[in-house]
Amino acid sequence: MKQETNTRNRNIMSRKGTVKRQTTGHIMSRVGIRLPLILWSLAVLYPIIWMIIGSFKSNAEIYANPWGIPESFNFQNFIDAWQNYNIGVSLFNSLIVTVLGSLLTLVLAVPTAYALERMVFRGSTLLFNLYISAMMIPMVLGWIPLFFLLMNFNMLDNIYGLTVVYAVSQLPFSIFVLTTFMSSIPKELEESAAIDGMSPYGVLLKIITPLATSGIITVTIMNAIQFWNEYFMALIFLQSRENYTLGLAIDFISNEAEYTNAWGTLFASLTIAMIPVIILYAIFQRRISKGMTEGAIKG
Amino acid sequence: MVQTKKQKYLFLAFCLVPTFLLFSIFTLYPLFSGLYYSFFDWSGSAASMEFIGWGNYVRIFNDSIIPRTIMHDYFLVVTKVFGIMILATFFAVAIMQLKIKEAPFYRIIFFFPNIMSVVVIGILWTFIYNPSMGLVNSGLEFLGLGSLTRPWLGSETWALPSIVLPSIWAGIGLFMLMLMGGIGTISKSYYEAAELDGANEWQQFWKVTLPLIWPQIKVSILYIVITTLNGSFIIVQVMTGGGPNNSTHVMGSYLYQQAFVQYNFGYGAAIGVMILVLSLITIFILQIFLRRDKVQY
Numbered sequence: 001m002k003q004e005t006n007t008r009n010r011n012i013m014s015r016k017g018t019v020k021r022q023t024t025g026h027i028m029s030r031v032g033i034r035l036p037l038i039l040w041s042l043a044v045l046y047p048i049i050w051m052i053i054g055s056f057k058s059n060a061e062i063y064a065n066p067w068g069i070p071e072s073f074n075f076q077n078f079i080d081a082w083q084n085y086n087i088g089v090s091l092f093n094s095l096i097v098t099v100l101g102s103l104l105t106l107v108l109a110v111p112t113a114y115a116l117e118r119m120v121f122r123g124s125t126l127l128f129n130l131y132i133s134a135m136m137i138p139m140v141l142g143w144i145p146l147f148f149l150l151m152n153f154n155m156l157d158n159i160y161g162l163t164v165v166y167a168v169s170q171l172p173f174s175i176f177v178l179t180t181f182m183s184s185i186p187k188e189l190e191e192s193a194a195i196d197g198m199s200p201y202g203v204l205l206k207i208i209t210p211l212a213t214s215g216i217i218t219v220t221i222m223n224a225i226q227f228w229n230e231y232f233m234a235l236i237f238l239q240s241r242e243n244y245t246l247g248l249a250i251d252f253i254s255n256e257a258e259y260t261n262a263w264g265t266l267f268a269s270l271t272i273a274m275i276p277v278i279i280l281y282a283i284f285q286r287r288i289s290k291g292m293t294e295g296a297i298k299g
Numbered sequence: 300m301v302q303t304k305k306q307k308y309l310f311l312a313f314c315l316v317p318t319f320l321l322f323s324i325f326t327l328y329p330l331f332s333g334l335y336y337s338f339f340d341w342s343g344s345a346a347s348m349e350f351i352g353w354g355n356y357v358r359i360f361n362d363s364i365i366p367r368t369i370m371h372d373y374f375l376v377v378t379k380v381f382g383i384m385i386l387a388t389f390f391a392v393a394i395m396q397l398k399i400k401e402a403p404f405y406r407i408i409f410f411f412p413n414i415m416s417v418v419v420i421g422i423l424w425t426f427i428y429n430p431s432m433g434l435v436n437s438g439l440e441f442l443g444l445g446s447l448t449r450p451w452l453g454s455e456t457w458a459l460p461s462i463v464l465p466s467i468w469a470g471i472g473l474f475m476l477m478l479m480g481g482i483g484t485i486s487k488s489y490y491e492a493a494e495l496d497g498a499n500e501w502q503q504f505w506k507v508t509l510p511l512i513w514p515q516i517k518v519s520i521l522y523i524v525i526t527t528l529n530g531s532f533i534i535v536q537v538m539t540g541g542g543p544n545n546s547t548h549v550m551g552s553y554l555y556q557q558a559f560v561q562y563n564f565g566y567g568a569a570i571g572v573m574i575l576v577l578s579l580i581t582i583f584i585l586q587i588f589l590r591r592d593k594v595q596y
Contacts (some may be wrong), residue, residue: 031396034399036393037394038389040405041408044409044468045408045425046414048423062432108317108318111315111318114314115314121311127315131322136525136529136578137344137529138575140554141334142326142329143571144329144333144558144568144571145328145332146325147559149329149345168321168325171321171326200307201313204314229418232555236555236559250419251422266422277416278416281414286411289406289473289476292413293476293480296477297518
């Protein structure tokens with residue numbers, strides 16, 4: 001702490017025009033403050049990169065030299081994951097749950113967010129607070145009745161049932177973020193459209209939705225990552241292996257690897273699960289970190 | 300707006316009713332009926348459902364594993380709050396005040412684990428702790444500390460602390476960004492004034508930076524506590540499943556085991572009610588505890 005403020009002081013000094021020589025002490029403190037940053041970067045990157053590299057190693061190589069660089073790259077692990085563990089089916093299930101879940105959340109959240117943000121009606125604050133407080137409630141209590149509810153609806157062990165559960169579970173967050181975005185849209189546009197004879201449905205679809213695109217994209221990316229990564233509800237609500245999402249398939253492979261030692265296959269499946277997230281993050285890094293930070297700040 | 304009252308209400312219903320209906324079915328109803336189920340002895344079939352009043356709650360008080368799961372949850376809460384907040388504050392202050400060129404690099408890298416799947420994080424770290432091939436033990440041997448190697452996740456003493464590290468690893472980025480947002484709004488003139496008054500760097504951190512980012516710190520702590528109490532069981536389930544010998548069970552993973560492995564759904568629901576009550580009480584107490592007058596200079 002002491003060191004970095006030191007350097008800041010130097011910055012202030014030099015901005016004021018007071019020429020201050022950069023002593024060895026200052027250089028040392030600059031390096032000293034960077035060292036933890038660099039070490040933490042390594043702590044984050046190394047396991048991830050190592051996991052991706054591991055997916056190209058043979059099992060023998062993982063045993064002989066688990067943390068080293070592979071001697072040769074081969075895709076055998078990916079082929080094994082595809083053939084022996086049907087990872088392709090799980091990949092497809094995860095994709096369906098993610099895409100349909102994100103779309104359903106939008107269809108449900110956008111009109112409600114608009115009504116809550118723009119329309120005046122009795123109980124609007126109450127309804128808004130109800131949605132928001134659901135973000136803080138531990139849902140684990142609800143999962144037991146939900147299990148039997150899905151069973152009665154014939155939606156247990158069914159990825160479409162899981163999709164609906166996912167979509168509803170992200171409603172509070174989505175409504176919260178969307179209302180925030182919509183409150184920044186100027187009211188005059190809707191008013192003039194209404195004077196021109198546009199119905200409220202038209203206003204919602206043709207004026208509000210396009211103007212809230214930025215918010216909609218943010219919410220959709222956040223939800224998609226959430227659904228793609230989700231594990232516990234899938235564990236409870238899915239049972240047969242052909243319905244497994246990626247998280248469950250990986251967990252299954254991991255438990256099997258205790259006995260089969262198919263570590264390479266495990267790394268390959270972890271890599272498969274990670275790649276879409278890495279790609280999304282590479283494209284939308286700012287949006288994702290901003291969306292999550294703002295989502296958390298609501299308290 | 301040119302529309303009749305009837306049209307307005309029709310549109311409102313169109314916007315609100317379908318969403319609220321699904322929300323009621325899939326969120327509100329399960330929560331309330333969970334409360335209801337907690338008064339039954341129930342193994343899953345409709346015929347086996349038997350009203351036992353407070354029986355499940357009496358059982359909670361007599362179950363010797365329950366106090367341990369509560370302890371484990373709060374152990375995770377406390378270690379995560381301190382671990383994440385100290386490191387995140389340090390990194391945030393370092394990055395913001397050094398004004399280093401590669402700051403965006405650190406932001407991007409540190410945040411990434413926040414969007415990784417808990418399954419991936421859990422399995423990755425299970426391998427890092429692997430007794431024979433894992434990074435931790437090989438690292439210790441490399442440093443000549445071979446005597447310190449142990450089966451981390453297989454040890455009753457070390458399994459729970461071993462779960463803290465991946466949780467901190469995965470959490471820091473988000474809170475670092477929240478604190479950086481706070482530091483970014485502090486006017487540089489405060490530091491210049493403090494400088495003129497002869498405050499050293501350490502005093503400036505305590506008297507200027509910390510009070511001014513208190514709102515962000517408060518929100519961060521609350522968020523860590525809420526997410527830990529409501530979600531720590533996921534990484535526990537992935538990494539240890541509550542073992543060895545219940546030494547890592549948290550309330551949520553114990554609920555899962557009781558309800559979905561041993562089919563004691565009524566008892567599981569009662570544990571769920573306990574989780575709800577404890578987390579609401581904790582948040583309430585914390586909010587009083589963290590209340591601190593807003594600083595204005």
